[in-house]
Amino acid sequence: xxxxxxxxxxxxxxxxxxxxxxxxxxxxxxxxxxxxxxxxxxxxxxxxxxxxxxxxxxxxxx
Numbered sequence: 001x002x003x004x005x006x007x008x009x010x011x012x013x014x015x016x017x018x019x020x021x022x023x024x025x026x027x028x029x030x031x032x033x034x035x036x037x038x039x040x041x042x043x044x045x046x047x048x049x050x051x052x053x054x055x056x057x058x059x060x061x062x
Contacts, residue, residue, distance in 0.1 A: 020035065
């Protein structure tokens with residue numbers, strides 16, 4: 001499987017430490033990850049590849 005065919009997990013959250021922790025665990029299991037600090041950066045810089053998923057967090061207004 002070439003790099004462009006491998007599944008990519010995209011992680012989007014403004015908490016850099018959380019993103020890095022999630023990325024560390026997933027990469028330790030053999031997954032490739034891409035981290036984005038905001039929805040805007042995700043949409044601007046998103047890596048377009050075949051298979052994969054996006055892990056998004058959101059804050060609900062109190």
